[in-house]
Amino acid sequence: MSVSVDMNWMDKVRHNRLPSQTLLSGQHSTKPLNERVESFSFFWHPPLMPTIANDSIPIGHFLPSFALPDVVRGTLVSHQEVCGKRAVLIMFVCRHCPYVAHVLKELIRLASDYQSRGAAFIAISSNDGEKYPEDAPAMLRQMAIEHAFPFPLLFDQSQEVAKAFAAVCTPDFFLFNSKGQLVYHGCLDESTPSNGLPVTGENLRVALEATLADKPIPERQIPSIGCSIKWLQ
Known part of the structure; x- marks a missing residue:
């Protein structure tokens, strides 16, 4: 994609050192952007930025209904199968x-730790499987089998469930709690692929323990962070 450079915008970034950008040459640089542009038309792919799950259904909202195919067994799994579970x-x-x-x-x-205590786990993939073949049902099935998922992995082809x-x-x-009400929408823990913190599941474990004990969840819920869902165009 050819992008026309606005000179006013160029002036604003003239003295800034931007993160590495992938240019037509495929090389990475931390030089000021204006030093790396030889013409006013160039190929530029901005760095991938993680998505933060800030907005969602509100706490207290009831579990949305769904019926989706399990990529391993091929059978439909619905919200009704988990109704009444403690979590x-x-x-x-x-x-x-x-x-x-x-x-x-x-x-x-x-x-493995919580299903035996009355919690139900369901994984759902809603990505566009055509544009992202690794997220197509066949590849998801392979992942679930390779890792011996102890929970169903469902494919949301229409993305209506997402x-x-x-x-x-x-x-x-x-x-969600035993009444089917949302009690926690937050991160697993504070670890990310780049921050060096260990993966402990601490935040979600605290929420699960409180839910199973019918106790309130801590009000401070740190949003999850990750790749954006790849929506159908």
Whole structure:
């Protein structure tokens, strides 16, 4: 894509050192942008920025209805199958996102720790599987089998379920209580692929413990951060 450079905008960034940008040459540089532009038309791909799950269905909202295919078994799994569980965790995930890969083992540990105590875990992938083949059902199935997922992984082809939850990123976590009301929409913990903090699942574990004990969730809920959901165009 050829982009015309606005000179006023160029002047604003003249003395700033921007993050590495991928130019036509494919090389990376930290020089001021104006020193790297030889003409007023160039190929520029801005750096990928993580998406933060700020806006969503409100706390207290009831579990949205859904019926989606399990990519491993091929059977439909619906919200009715988890109604009445002491805690229900809906996780929006995908295969290609490094934020999901970073926490995948901990998600499996969480399910192993809490499903035996009455919690239900369901993972949903809503990404456009055509534009992102790694997130197509066949590849999701391979991921679920390779990692021996102890929970179903569903494919939301129409993306209507993601929209019903107002999910925006992967991973994105929604925890519901035994009444089917949302009690937690926040991060797994404060670890990310780049900050060096260990993956502990602490924030979500605290929320699960409180929910299973019928105690209130701490009011401070740090939003999840990850790759944006890849919406159909």
